[in-house]
């Protein structure tokens with residue numbers, strides 16, 4: 262897979278370097294061959310998604326949100342948000358993703374940035390939220406089924422006093438009524454993934470649940 266990616270600074274967050282792909286289709290084809298699965302997931306982990314980029318910008322501007330705190334990066338992909346949290350001074354960071362390639366990418370990218378990120382490769386959404394201070398959820402709202410499971414999990418975490426930071430460019434299933442906007446950024450992504458090279462992406466806190 263490394264043949265399809267290059268270690269390079271993340272546009273707009275140059276202090277972070279990731280193994281990123283230029284094109285999605287050749288890499289996706291390689292994943293399908295390697296896994297012998299024509300339904301293999303898109304290689305999300307080889308791109309810095311707009312939601313994760315927004316969280317990266319936010320943590321650069323507001324390191325106090327995570328400094329000295331235990332952080333869990335849900336749907337970590339490349340590990341972008343996890344690494345941004347370590348840059349901002351988090352005490353520990355765990356990155357979770359269901360995709361085996363993502364788990365490997367998080368490890369590889371953390372190493373490339375000389376940061377320590379613990380990797381969890383399983384679906385945690387049926388479990389209790391982890392014992393952490395902050396959960397990051399970068400670009401999780403692109404899929405109805407995932408969105409349906411992420412929201413109650415985040416609410417349960419919030420009810421336990423965990424701070425939630427959501428980063429998103431306005432995907433179809435984003436639960437805007439449940440969120441409070443904290444910041445907006447014009448982030449640079451790629452037309453391999455999006456309709457435009459620059460996207461407006463926002464960072465939100467989760468509104469406390471009422472009467473749940």
Ligand SMILES: C[S@@+](CC[C@H](N)C(=O)[O-])C[C@H]1O[C@@H](n2cnc3c(N)ncnc32)[C@H](O)[C@@H]1O
Pocket residue numbers: 302305306308309310311312313314335336337338339340341342357358359360363383384385386398399400401403407
């Ligand atoms: C659009 S990518 C976002 C990656 C990263 N957060 C970013 O913003 O660049 C979504 C990621 O969610 C992961 N994912 C999907 N379902 C998941 C689940 N149930 N638990 C953890 N990760 C999941 C996918 O494998 C993918 O890596």
